[in-house]
Amino acid sequence: MKKEFYKRYDKFKKNNLPTPFWDEERQTLEYVCLGNKNTIYDFENAKNKIDVYYNIVDALSNVAQTGFYYPFTAKHFVFAKENEPSKDKAVVGHTHAHNFEDVVSHLYDAPETFGITKDEEFYSKQELNYLKKVQKYLLFIGVKDLEIPNVSNDRFKNELHAKYADASIWTWDSNVVEEVLNNKLNYIVINWYEEYEFKSNRALIRDSNYDFKLFIETTHSEIKVYKDIKEKFFAKNIKDDDKVIIEYFKILNIFDNVLNNNE
Numbered sequence: 001m002k003k004e005f006y007k008r009y010d011k012f013k014k015n016n017l018p019t020p021f022w023d024e025e026r027q028t029l030e031y032v033c034l035g036n037k038n039t040i041y042d043f044e045n046a047k048n049k050i051d052v053y054y055n056i057v058d059a060l061s062n063v064a065q066t067g068f069y070y071p072f073t074a075k076h077f078v079f080a081k082e083n084e085p086s087k088d089k090a091v092v093g094h095t096h097a098h099n100f101e102d103v104v105s106h107l108y109d110a111p112e113t114f115g116i117t118k119d120e121e122f123y124s125k126q127e128l129n130y131l132k133k134v135q136k137y138l139l140f141i142g143v144k145d146l147e148i149p150n151v152s153n154d155r156f157k158n159e160l161h162a163k164y165a166d167a168s169i170w171t172w173d174s175n176v177v178e179e180v181l182n183n184k185l186n187y188i189v190i191n192w193y194e195e196y197e198f199k200s201n202r203a204l205i206r207d208s209n210y211d212f213k214l215f216i217e218t219t220h221s222e223i224k225v226y227k228d229i230k231e232k233f234f235a236k237n238i239k240d241d242d243k244v245i246i247e248y249f250k251i252l253n254i255f256d257n258v259l260n261n262n263e
Contacts, residue, residue, distance in 0.1 A: 006050070008023065008025075009021075009032055009050045009052065012032040012033060012034070012050060013034060013050065014034065015032070015033050015034060016033055016034045016036075017033055017063065018031035018032070018033045018051075018053065018056065018059035018060060018063065019031065019032050019033055028054075029054075030052050030053065030054060031052070031053040031054075031055070031056055031058075031059035032050060032051065032052050032053075033050070033051050033059070033063075034049070034050065034051070035049035035050055035051045036051075036062075055099070055101075057099055058098075058099065061098075067098050068098055068099055068100070069096060069098065069122060070096055070097045070098070070099075070100065070102075070103045070119075070122055070123065071094065071095070071096040071116070071119040071122055072094075072095065072096065072097075072103060072106065072114060072115065072116045072119060073092070073093065073094050073095070073113065073114070073115045073116070074092070074095065074106045074107070074109070074110040074113050074114040074115070075090050075091065075092045075109070075110040075112070075113040075114075075145045075146070076090070076091065076093070076095055076106065076109075076110070077089070077090055077091075077149050078090075078091055090145075090146070090147055090148070092113045100127060103131070104130075104131070104134070107131060107134060107135055107138075108134075108138070108143075109145070109146045110145040110146060111135050111138040111139055111143050111144075111145065112139070112144060112145045113145055114131075114135060116128075116131065132210050133210050136206065136210045136211060136212065137169075137212075140160070140212045140255075141158050141160040141161045141164075142158070142160055143155075143158065164204055164215070166202065167202040167203055167204050167215070168201060168202070168203040168204070169203065169204045169206065170203045170204070170205055170206070171205075171206050171207075171208070171210065172205055172206070172207060172208075173207070173208055174207040174208040174209065176233075177205065177207045177213050177214065179232070180205075180214065180251070181213070181214075181254070184232075185232060185233075186248055186249060186250075187246045187247060187248045187249065188218075188233075188246075188247050188249065189229060189233045189235060189244050189245070189246060190244065190245040190246075190247060191235075191238070191244065191245070192223060192242070192243035192244050192245050196245055198218075198220065198221040198247070200217060200218055200219065201217070201218045202215070202216070202217045202218075202252070203215075203216055203217075203218075212255050213254070213255055214251055214253070214254055214255065215251070215252045215253035215254075215255070216249040216250065216251055216252060217249060217250055217252055218247045218248065218249045219248050219249060219250055220247075220248050221245055221246060221247045221248065222245075222246050222248075223243055223244070223245060223246070224243070224244055224246050225240065225241055225242065225243060225244070226238045226239065226240055226241070226242045226243075226244050227240035227241065229244065229246065
């Protein structure tokens with residue numbers, strides 16, 4: 001059976017660069033090429049040894065003998081020898097991955113202990129922002145670190161995510177959030193455009209640090225000129241006499257920290 005399976009790769013036995021291959025039977029995109037001494041996947045039953053990769057990054061990493069290194073700290077599993085399964089354990093410690101998707105996977109498994117404070121030089125600004133936003137949201141909805149490798153399906157049925165699934169997520173400057181919390185501000189400002197039509201919207205509000213602070217609902221709107229509101233809401237590239245849209249909101253909930261988000 002295994003030999004029959006690998007026959008699908010025979011047509012690539014002379015291709016020494018990664019070749020895109022859409023496997024219709026399994027509905028899977030792979031990158032296939034003739035193996036070399038750095039082979040990761042070695043199919044002994046194939047007519048020629050073939051490398052099969054599931055993303056182009058890994059495929060070209062092997063060809064060019066280069067790659068990515070993403071260090072981080074998180075709870076992860078250390079597996080004992082096959083005859084000692086009772087010694088499998090979860091530990092919090094420094095580890096690494098060779099692609100960003102694996103980093104995100106570790107974050108998903110361990111949002112409570114995941115951290116890259118000492119390793120930020122290995123990440124782009126965009127990657128850092130993504131990881132921080134995802135981690136803050138997972139903690140906000142109460143996702144915990146995995147304690148065992150094989151997790152129950154219940155982990156993926158989250159009541160808080162269901163509660164806020166239809167809400168937008170907006171990031172406001174921390175100073176603006178403070179103004180709202182101190183009852184000094186009850187609207188947001190949007191650049192005016194001809195097709196604008198008010199629609200009530202619910203939104204989770206996070207501050208500059210991506211901590212969730214408010215749950216709001218917009219209630220109504222009006223059109224003003226920017227000079228009438230610029231003392232409270234500064235915006236770039238808007239002139240004093242330009243029209244702006246003011247959307248008023250009411251606060252549905254205030255979150256002091258991630259522990260009280262279901263109050």
